[in-house]
Amino acid sequence: xHDMRYIPDMGDVMKIGTEQLEALQRQESTxxxxxxxxxxxxxxxxxxxxxxxxxxSAQSAASVVPPGAAGIDPLxxxxxxxxxGGVDAVSDSTGLDQxxxxxxxxxxxxxxxARELGQGASTGGLRGAYSMLQGIDNSLRDLxxxxxxxSDHEGLAAVVNELEVMAATEKFKFNRGDYxx
Numbered sequence: 001x002h003d004m005r006y007i008p009d010m011g012d013v014m015k016i017g018t019e020q021l022e023a024l025q026r027q028e029s030t031x032x033x034x035x036x037x038x039x040x041x042x043x044x045x046x047x048x049x050x051x052x053x054x055x056x057s058a059q060s061a062a063s064v065v066p067p068g069a070a071g072i073d074p075l076x077x078x079x080x081x082x083x084x085g086g087v088d089a090v091s092d093s094t095g096l097d098q099x100x101x102x103x104x105x106x107x108x109x110x111x112x113x114a115r116e117l118g119q120g121a122s123t124g125g126l127r128g129a130y131s132m133l134q135g136i137d138n139s140l141r142d143l144x145x146x147x148x149x150x151s152d153h154e155g156l157a158a159v160v161n162e163l164e165v166m167a168a169t170e171k172f173k174f175n176r177g178d179y180x181x
Contacts, residue, residue: 051155052096095147099156102143106163109136113170117179126179133174137167 113132119125140163144150150157173179 048155052153095149096153096156099143099147099150102139102146103156103159103163106136106139106143109139110163110166126174129179130174133167133170136163137171140164140167 109132113129113136116125116129116132119128140160143160150160
């Protein structure tokens with residue numbers, strides 16, 4: 001008897017069905033409708049504002065997003081419920097703003113440190129990287145001294161703790177000679 005195997009020709013192999021693409025688009029559309037159009041940036045912003053300012057400001061940030069503002073940081077659009085915050089809220093907000101700016105600078109320094117470390121010993125990058133690491137460590141120490149109530153903000157405290165652990169680990173690696181060529 002003869003074997004009845006199907007051998008596709010190139011026309012069959014190259015056909016691309018749009019059913020899967022259409023199904024994916026329908027699924028994404030349904031998800032957008034269910035989440036109210038929030039994207040990953042909005043979700044992160046809402047979570048961050050919830051951690052820093054309580055659940056009320058997170059709900060107002062997530063529910064009052066003007067059309068076309070999906071690419072804007074939701075924390076910039078958060079307003080206080082009564083229109084004008086009290087003195088304590090302003091001073092706390094200013095302290096958090098300063099801490100966030102310092103953390104942003106620290107994360108930028110980590111990126112620069114990684115680039116410097118990537119250059120290796122051949123270009124003198126290790127000396128520069130170690131001095132950057134010391135600067136990061138000093139900045140972390142300053143941040144903790146300038147913001148004694150850091151433990152009140154769990155998310156922020158966790159980031160600072162993680163950066164401290166990373167700095168200590170990197171110092172240990174340098175002292176052990178892991179980066180020496």
